[in-house]
Amino acid sequence: MKKIALIILCFYTTISNAQEKSIPQDTDKKNEITLNALTLIASGWIDVSYEYLINKEASFGVDVQFGFDENDNFDSYRNFSITPNYRVYFSNKYARGFFIEGFGMLHRYKDLFYDYDYEGSINSNTEKNITEFSLGVSVGGKWVTKSGFVAEIFGGIGRNILNNSEDSYDPIKVAGRVGLSIGKRF
Secondary structure, three states, rough: OOHHHEEEEEHHHHHHHHHHHHOOOHHHHHHEEEEEEEHHHHHOOEEEEEEEEEOOOOOEEEEEEOOEEEEOOOOOOOOOEEEEEEEEOEEEEEEEEEEEEEEEEEEEEEEEEEEEEOOOOEEEEEEEEEEEEEEEEEEEEEEOOOOOOOEEEEEEEEEEEEEEEEEEOOOOOOEEEEEEEEEEEO
């Protein structure tokens, strides 16, 4: 009986000491800059993000996305966007792990408008710039190394609530947000 009690006591103290020796977290580092590698590789878009870590559970950030080749993008309708976001992290670690984010996206795209005659033939077409604003939600995960290297993956969707073009025949109702980002926490 004494041996069993001694083994349990040793096991308990080992677990207690292991829990006290947690990995040091970079709570003094409050800024992150990341580059979305997915959009860069898949479409040639530049998508750069800045994130300010408010505390261990929350952050505020902004993404700026723009493309150089408007004819060869999988997201060809959008040629510029700026996306402020607010993230909430669900982990015991400092601003990492699973997160949910709410975002607002102001984006611009070009749309073609066709002018038809009475017989249904196209007389001319006009290209117009359309500006829209979306509100949405994303989910994702973030991993951070001891040296501050950041990798994250996320995806989400938003609903367009503002369209500046009254004559748009087929306005896009949703805006997507997806990424596989790498960067640095400092």
